[in-house]
Amino acid sequence: MAGRIAAVSIVEAVASDLRTRIFAGELGSGESLTESEVASTYDVARPTAKASIEKLVAEGLLDRGTHKTARVVDLGPESVRDIYLARAYLESEVLRRLARTGDVPEAAVQANRDIAALQSGAPLDVIEPDMRFHTSLIDAVGNERISRMYRSLVGEVRLCMVRVQSLQLLDTALIQAEHQRILELIEAGQGEAAAALLDEHLGRARERLVAAMGGTPGPEAEQPSGLLPQ
């Protein structure tokens, strides 16, 4: 499959590129984006640029008030907690449901395999397969709205990760091992245990992000306890 053709609108194309640049860290937190700037950068009309910006605002990637210039959102520690708790909210319940049938979604297995295949590349590289692991679990319940809601969080989550990309907060091997264990617990029908491990998994990431942003981390930031075998 050599890249399917994409006949998207100009608005979507511009929004997509801006998104990429934000995720790549090229547009840092708090950076301003005027409509005219975007318009001239991409050589489009201002209304088109405006529509693109509004799209990203709706996604939570940009922030703007009436008559004010849009800025890349600057997530504080409280927002990080808010985002991660909302994630855990959705995901833990998903794990319980999946454990009831014991189905392990193939896409999640593959995503975790991709994480394992990473050889100490750039720390940024783990983000994509990590995200894919979590989204594929969500998608496995087959509820369109739940998937949609989760995706509205994913943009902000990535933003968090970009912000602290260079800080090496996450140990790839640990991430991979915990994912693996979660999948095993699902297969074994142990939903509560899977949810508990997920809470630890997300809680640790959350509190380390908080600490890295200058907030005071909770106890979840510590190293993993005995939930993983040996």
Next chain:
Amino acid sequence: MAGRIAAVSIVEAVASDLRTRIFAGELGSGESLTESEVASTYDVARPTAKASIEKLVAEGLLDRGTHKTARVVDLGPESVRDIYLARAYLESEVLRRLARTGDVPEAAVQANRDIAALQSGAPLDVIEPDMRFHTSLIDAVGNERISRMYRSLVGEVRLCMVRVQSLQLLDTALIQAEHQRILELIEAGQGEAAAALLDEHLGRARERLVAAMGGTPGPEAEQPSGLLPQ
């Protein structure tokens, strides 16, 4: 409080009125809304009308593809199930959390009082306080993103209800009694029982809506079992 001043943009004003008309059933399912129509109706420029329409599309109230006229969404039985299961997903977990602390949000109590105060008015009248009851429970957990996600469902839920407004699927007294019982269970710290009752509450509404839309209802459509006292 005599109607607070609203200095919103024209786009928002138009979108808001369209929303009201959709919720009031004035714009029925499948009805088309061209940009020029909207523009001339409200005497605004077409780009403004376009933006309003796109806002409603993002909310899930309108449906449209590229170069195609926007239409009021026509929710089928599968969508109704999807929406209600997503609701239950969020709400049941909320009840468990609220039960842990035993806090009963005052806004929910008030909303249910408003339902009780309804005297056999139009069947449509119960929708607003009913929604308010559920949203106030969600808001009580204090997570901005979860509240936002829930609100993205509310629009579609109301759409369902409008569609079957005249069918009298819901007995106001029963709704009110179940709400009351849910609040009691939260206060008593019985989160699981509250979640179970909520599931029954939503499941019944869901399957009756499905039946009313021509789908084949599940067993949840039946009268309430013994979960309520006497």
Next chain:
DNA sequence: GCCCTATGATTGTCTAACAAGTACACATGA
């Protein structure tokens, strides 16, 4: 030093227009 005004930058909205796409009816061909 502080408050107020003036200027510039930016956004909100409009008009007008053209390009491009969709949908439907119609005619043409096998």
Next chain:
DNA sequence: TCATGTGTACTTGTTAGACAATCATAGGGC
């Protein structure tokens, strides 16, 4: 008859340029 092509009307996508309203900042007056 059915499938295919064509054409026209309608609708949306995008642009250009303009003006008003608002925000931010710098400068002057006290």
